[in-house]
Amino acid sequence: MSQSQRYRIGYALHPKKIQNLIRNSLLTYTNQRGIDLVKIDLSKPLIQQGHFHCIIHKLHPLDWNSLRLNEYLAKHPHTVIVDRPDLVQQLHNRVSMLEPMTHTRISLENDTVGVPKQILVDNEAIDEEVDIALKFPVIAKPLFADGTTSSHELCLVLDREGLRTLSDNNNNNSISNTSPMVLQEFVNHGGVVFKVYVAGEHVKCVKRNSLPDIKEEEARTLKGVAKFSQISNLTVHHDKKRSNEISGEIIEKAEMPPEGLIKELGRGLREAMGLNMFNVDVIRDAEDCNRYLVIDINYFPGYAKLPCYEPFITDFLLDSVCNKAS
Ligand SMILES: Nc1ncnc2c1ncn2[C@@H]1O[C@H](COP(=O)(O)OP(=O)(O)OP(=O)(O)O)[C@@H](O)[C@H]1O
Ligand SMILES: O=P(O)(O)O[C@H]1[C@H](O)[C@@H](O)[C@H](OP(=O)(O)O)[C@@H](OP(=O)(O)O)[C@H]1O
Ligand SMILES: [Mg+2]
Numbered sequence: 001m002s003q004s005q006r007y008r009i010g011y012a013l014h015p016k017k018i019q020n021l022i023r024n025s026l027l028t029y030t031n032q033r034g035i036d037l038v039k040i041d042l043s044k045p046l047i048q049q050g051h052f053h054c055i056i057h058k059l060h061p062l063d064w065n066s067l068r069l070n071e072y073l074a075k076h077p078h079t080v081i082v083d084r085p086d087l088v089q090q091l092h093n094r095v096s097m098l099e100p101m102t103h104t105r106i107s108l109e110n111d112t113v114g115v116p117k118q119i120l121v122d123n124e125a126i127d128e129e130v131d132i133a134l135k136f137p138v139i140a141k142p143l144f145a146d147g148t149t150s151s152h153e154l155c156l157v158l159d160r161e162g163l164r165t166l167s168d169n170n171n172n173n174s175i176s177n178t179s180p181m182v183l184q185e186f187v188n189h190g191g192v193v194f195k196v197y198v199a200g201e202h203v204k205c206v207k208r209n210s211l212p213d214i215k216e217e218e219a220r221t222l223k224g225v226a227k228f229s230q231i232s233n234l235t236v237h238h239d240k241k242r243s244n245e246i247s248g249e250i251i252e253k254a255e256m257p258p259e260g261l262i263k264e265l266g267r268g269l270r271e272a273m274g275l276n277m278f279n280v281d282v283i284r285d286a287e288d289c290n291r292y293l294v295i296d297i298n299y300f301p302g303y304a305k306l307p308c309y310e311p312f313i314t315d316f317l318l319d320s321v322c323n324k325a326s
């Protein structure tokens with residue numbers, strides 16, 4: 001970068017995301033590295049908002065209507081759009097989000113990364129489908145991961161009776177009414193989820209709180225269904241003190257996955273999905289420490305939760321304007 005070169009990078013984000021990501025610490029850091037971060041007005045065509053070297057975004061498909069991206073790109077063909085909006089769609093569905101994993105073999109030495117068994121169900125014929133394909137316990141997840149609160153409302157289903165209550169609309173434990181859902185086999189993993197944050201070539205893995213293991217005898221005796229939501233966001237002060245100390249200790253003690261495997265996972269998924277900004281939730285099978293499983297992939301996650309997220313994001317943005325991303 002020449003001394004005087006500055007990059008104008010637009011962010012098309014909703015207010016909550018702006019509040020979480022665009023902090024003063026990030027603005028100061030990017031500014032010192034020659035980047036001017038500019039808020040994109042979602043109600044006006046991009047063409048009226050000047051030239052951007054690069055645009056980052058997390059939007060609903062309808063938000064793109066007023067921005068008129070194609071018209072903008074016809075005039076500014078060299079602007080880097082991170083990422084292609086049509087490719088982001090694959091992460092809004094819990095079946096298509098895991099498809100790239102089934103086409104990509106990711107392994108390093110003895111370690112492998114796969115996905116848990118899962119099936120897509122509608123409200124009818126749930127029983128038979130589960131019988132054939134899965135073993136209890138399972139996790140019921142809304143098919144559409146579209147950023148709504150209800151898309152994060154999950155249920156741990158312990159037995160067939162629990163499954164029935166899910167489709168019963170009069171029951172408090174029923175999952176959001178008529179929406180289709182995915183049933184995914186629950187895998188014991190020691191109560192820790194690894195969140196792998198990817199921003200282009202930059203990859204960082206952190207440990208977070210997860211569901212506790214279910215012992216074999218518990219799996220035989222526990223019944224019904226339990227609702228939960230965004231458990232990995234529960235930080236130490238949200239829990240009751242005692243259980244908190246225990247989960248904090250478990251997380252601290254958990255061994256990180258090998259760095260090479262994490263890098264390979266980030267690289268492989270970037271290539272398979274054609275995306276640059278996402279995170280991957282990975283668990284390690286408690287019965288086979290070489291077996292890792294991807295359970296969720298999120299577009300444009302909460303990068304500000306990473307320690308030192310400012311250089312992480314800034315380095316990625318500089319790569320993007322220098323055309324190193326994608
Ligand atoms: N197959 C599984 N086996 C064991 N635990 C699981 C499984 N799937 C999900 N979980 C637990 O449930 C949590 C939430 O699941 P998931 O990540 O799919 O939901 P989400 O609402 O999309 O999460 P996010 O807030 O990351 O978008 C995981 O972090 C993990 O603790
Ligand atoms: O609001 P939607 O579109 O559902 O996306 C969420 C993701 O699903 C979560 O994974 C993000 O949290 P993490 O960065 O802790 O994974 C979460 O980050 P946030 O809590 O900083 O907003 C969101 O990106
Ligand atoms: Mg998740």
Ligand SMILES: [Mg+2]
Nearest residue numbers: 145296297298
């Ligand atoms: Mg998710």
